[in-house]
Amino acid sequence: MTLKPPSWKRHIAFNAYLVALLGCALFTRVTAQYRFDHWTADNGLPQNSVRDIVQTRDGYLWLATFDGLVRFDGVRFTVFNKSNSPGIVTNRFTQLYEDAQGDLWACTEGGEVTRRHAGRFTSYTKENGVPAHPPVYSGGDGRGNLLLGSAGHLWRWADGQFQPADDYRLPAGGGAEVARNSAEPLLFWSDGIRAMGFLGGQPFGWNIRDIQAELGRPLLDRQGQTWLSTRQGVYQFADGRLMPSGIPAEQLAGRPSILVGGRPTVQALTAGADGSLWLTELDTRQSRLIAPRLPEMTDVTGNQVGGVFVAYGDREGNLWLGSLRDGLYRARPQSLTTFAKPQGLSFTEAYPLLEDKDGALWIGAQSVFRLQGGVFTRYDGRGSFGTYITTLHQDRAGQLWVNGRWRREQGRFVHGLSENFDWLGLREIWTMCEDRAGALWLGAIGGVLRVQNGVMTRFTTKDGLAGDDTKVIIDDGTDGLWLGSYGGLTHYRNGQFQRWTEKDGLPGATVRSLYRDRDGALWIGTYDSGLGRFKDGKFTRYTTRDGLLDSGV
Structure with a gap:
């Protein structure tokens, strides 16, 4: 998610087992796989009650809690409260709203309204025109302007203060013609009658007895349609009146519902009779299962849906669920399709993967497979590359190489390199790279082999490598190479090797993946020591404490 993460989180691409390539067709009701993350007061939240959620335009996720405002950057929570943030006068926040200027507004239980502008907080009370009778509710007017509601009356922010606005009207069109990237939460207020x-x-x-509104504010979607969740189902506002949306209750997979904010189109979160959580696209009326039950959920009673009090969808497709007693959940959709024997495969583990210039995927296992157009083709390695595939490479001419020595020509695999070499001494070949001069570099257990104009040269630690067992070789963006080995990191340029080991600050000696980002930083994946970043001669290490799922990258 673009939650203003550190730059390392924006550039990492994790190498994983092959489990997915194609999406599944959706039907009226489908199941979907979601991965859940759960935060409570034990691992970052100030307390377990999450009252509102919004993602601001700078990418941060903000939470309203009864122990302060919380900002999440994708890794860490930062709490802003009256003890550490000038301008905040109470910690008990209830609602959030970001206006068209990018200011964040937060209502409090006591009726105060706090504004975050240019990184600074300012709280407003009745002396600044805030309604004198809490609770005070916030929302938009459909054009990104803040409105407040209290005791059946409206206030709007104008000229640096709140002013009564019972007669406030938008020009014809009601804001429907305004382009918006996400559904806008509109002002809603109720006193129970x-x-x-x-x-x-x-x-x-x-009258609330006629249409009993549910949790959350009305949402104005990208098409200008206004949606409201009620006890009687999901309603729409059109032609000056509220009317049922026409979505049958059975298509909502459960009632009542919570409207999901943050996305261009509006979704409804509902709970089935068995406690299962469902997400329904209101424009297409398609429902999908989120979970049979939220993990570690203890409170499913009260004015909640399956234990959820507020739901929000961020710009990266994650679904955020806030509860009153069980903290914060993130549901990340897993758009995966599994391929196994029924789809034409004859193996359970795949290691080297290569997408060629034509978009076909090559897979190395006990043999070589090509996936193209949804069809697998198997290539028998008997008499050539064998039954243990360690590396796949496509050179600039478009030719495929398998295990460093075998090249595909006219649909068959032939010797690509001279047999007049001590291949047994080099042993298994893990990686292959073509440098800018056209030389082929092979990384193997026994060191590195360079093949240039038919001349083969072998390099080992005696020549300056950090380790012989070389797992990865990549271009450095100029005219050199980066080499990662079980031993450390090596750079080659103009015939010279420079190496780094743990003694030099390298996060770990077992380097098995490398990635150079657009800023010129080198990212270093290790077998068991986390992730490293090398920039301007300095190493930085990231581990599970910084948000990694595992120490192996």
Whole structure:
């Protein structure tokens, strides 16, 4: 997610087992795989009650809790409260809203309103025009302007203060013509008897006994449609009145529902009779299973849906769920398709993978497979590359190499390199790279082999390598190479090797993957020591404490 993560989190691409390539067709109701992350007061939250969620335009995720405002960058939580943040007068926050100018507004349980502008907090009370009778509710007008509601009346922010706005109206169109990247939460207020929202560009009130609104504010989607969740189902506002959306209750997979904010189209989160959580696309009426039950959920009672009090979808497709007693959940969709024997494979483990210039995927296992157009083709290695595939490479001419020595020509594999070499001494070949001069470099257990103009030269630690067992070789972006081995990191340029080991600050000696990002930083994946970043001569190490799922990268 673009939650303003550190730059390392934006550039990492993890090498994983092959389990997915193609998406599945959706039906009216489908199941989907989600991976859940769960945070409580034990691992980062100030307390376990999450009242509202919003992702601001700078990528951060903000939470409203009863122990301060919380900002999440994808790795760490930062808490802003009255003890550490000037301008905050109470810790008990209830609602969040980001206006069109990028200011974050937060309502409190006591009726105060806090604004974050240019990184600074300012709190407003009745002396600044804030309604004097809490609770105070916040929301938008459909054009990104903040409105407040209290005791059946409206206030708007203008000229540096809040002003009464019962007569506030938008020009014709009601904001539907305004381009928006995500559904806007509109103002909604209720005292349990009457309800009021800013719908269709003007205040609109109704008796709560006729239409009993549920949790959350109305949402204005990208097409200008306004949605509201009620006890009677999901309603829409059109032609100056609230009316049922026409979505049958059975298609919502459970009632009541919570509307999911943050996305261009509106979704509804519902809980089935068995406690299962479902997500429904309101425009297409497609539902998918999120989970039979949220993991570690203890509170499924009260004014919640399956234990969820607020739901929010970020710009990266994650679903965030806030509860009143069980903290924060993140549901990450796993758009994976598994390929196994029924799809034409005859193995359970795949290591080297290569996408060629034509878009076909080559897979190394006990043999070589090509996946193209959804069809697997198997290539028998008997008499050539054998039954143990360690490396796949496509050179600039478009020719495929297997295990460093075998080249594909006219649909068959032939010797690509001279047999007049001590291949047994080199042993298994793990990686292959072509440098800018056209030389082929092979990394193997017994060192590195360079093949240039038919001349083979072998390099080992005696020549300056950090380790003989070389797992990865990549271009350095100029005219050199980076080499990773079980021993350390090596750079080659102009006939000279320079090496780094753990003694020089390298995060780990077992280097097995390398990646050079657009900023020129080198990312170093290790077998068991986490992730390293090398920039301007300095190493930085990241581990599971910094957000990695595992120490092996």
